[in-house]
Amino acid sequence: MDSEVKRPSGRHHGDLRRALEAAAMDVVAEKGLAGFTLAEVSRRAGVSVAAPYKHFADREALLATLVLRSYEEQRRRYRAAMARVADPVEKLAAFASAYVRFAVDERSLFELTFAAGLDKRARPELAEAGAALLGLLEAPAHAICGDDQRAHRLVLAVAACAHGHAVFVLEGVLDGPRDARRQAASAARVLANAHVAL
Amino acid sequence: MDSEVKRPSGRHHGDLRRALEAAAMDVVAEKGLAGFTLAEVSRRAGVSVAAPYKHFADREALLATLVLRSYEEQRRRYRAAMARVADPVEKLAAFASAYVRFAVDERSLFELTFAAGLDKRARPELAEAGAALLGLLEAPAHAICGDDQRAHRLVLAVAACAHGHAVFVLEGVLDGPRDARRQAASAARVLANAHVAL
């Protein structure tokens, strides 16, 4: 508790970095990726346009942090949703449902994950966070079909299918969020059961 | 053949509208949606930045035309791919495969369809073109399960699943284009057969 509450030196926060991240989240949530500019973020945080450069190398660096936060939040939610059921097939279905829910509830954050256009080879921490999401599915998939190879293919199929349903509901192709969740879960069950049968 | 070959009045084309569309396609294909600006398109077409405004109301109008072209091209391809097989289940699989192929071969055009951020309620021709794509699937789906309601749900499930696989391969989550196509087709078959069984 010692050095926690420092006096702001210029005019502002004790923790501008966090404030900038929060402001950036708000901007993305409200105006989407296109509305994300350092100028706008600075305005929201109540600082000058020069201030962020002391905390982030450039615009992209802040953006990458946001994407990472999005991955972390998704993992948290999917994990929680899957923990509520015991059956492996139902875990996959719960994932699909939660995936669609996140897309609907946190649309901009969800879109950010895919539309940010960041090079994942240049940012291994992002690739890792993305892989960690799919990692949630490995255990149930393996429980469904012992074979590693087959289990991984099931993981990808379920995730891809969930993603498609999420995008379609955002695009208005699928009717309501509720139906979309149910259908995504249903598709996940079908895929999982097919792997059991084979 | 009469009034076809008019003399360019200023300095340029007989059909600048088309030339602009083509140039815009090139720009999007090369630099993605973010690189699409009227200034850049004008440069490519070899005209001044003012010229496009005689043919398109504004930037968005040209963009909407591009999206429409993308839909048309997709419909053409999916239709051709589906025509090569007779079995309804295989038609759905062929669609899924072609869908992934288009995403890989024409990445920017594919992304344009979803990322352009155009209001489809304000542009009914786009909503219609999108619906026409799904329309391709209705007949096979109906052949698989007589019930209209169920058939439509199968259509959506297959399309969503194909979309998810397409996005995943673009993101590098799925390995190679070839495997991605096979897996998308496989998932389509599983979904279709499940609807047969029920």
Add this chain to the structure above:
DNA sequence: GTCTATAGCTGGATAGAC
């Protein structure tokens, strides 16, 4: 129908004071 020229705006990023 196309051009030149320009107005008006917004953003990224840096230099230097404090």
Add this chain to the structure above:
DNA sequence: GTCTATCCAGCTATAGAC
């Protein structure tokens, strides 16, 4: 660590000449 001030760049859209 933050500010002020500034530079440079790019885009959209319009006005008016030809």
